[in-house]
Amino acid sequence: RKEVEQDPGPFNVPEGATVAFNCTYSNSASQSFFWYRQDCRKEPKLLMSVYSSGNEDGRFTAQLNRASQYISLLIRDSKLSDSATYLCVVNRPGFQKLVFGTGTRLLVSP
């Protein structure tokens, strides 16, 4: 089983739509969780950290479900500029290393 698994997509949505991505992780001892965003031909950048209680940043909401070992990202009122690949990232316990999912591609159309 992969350490971090994501649906590669693409998710095609119209502007204004709400879209959600899920990600599962295999190591129950992981403690740090993130969503990174990667634009085409660019480097990944942190979108948001994911906290146990869930957290929101504007139109973006991240949730963590430890019992089922999955992380979600909800994007409300999608914008054209949200088109990107979203990477689910989890720490490897006992090491200062992160494991990156292969990413979910989002395409927002007019």
Place this chain on the structure above:
Amino acid sequence: DVKVTQSSRYLVKRTGEKVFLECVQDMDHENMFWYRQDPGLGLRLIYFSYDVKMKEKGDIPEGYSVSREKKERFSLILESASTNQTSMYLCASNKAGASYEQYFGPGTRLTVT
């Protein structure tokens, strides 16, 4: 403004050549990383350094070595480049501790012919 720079955006090398990829960060970060990114495989960790002259193998270290002589600089070396090392190489850095954000450089697209 935080910054990670990489020596080249694009590089073309021949099979068997020795290749040096340089990465410099200006944030006084303890940790530095080298990843490669391939379609369908995502980012995979090649090597990691948590201090000057310290290094740890990542998930795919074969065919690569690294050097960290100064805190701000982390070099990736391909001793004898092969075509299966054609990839996007990304350098990253962060403060000590996995909970800290990793900052990435713009990447080097290496083609080995």
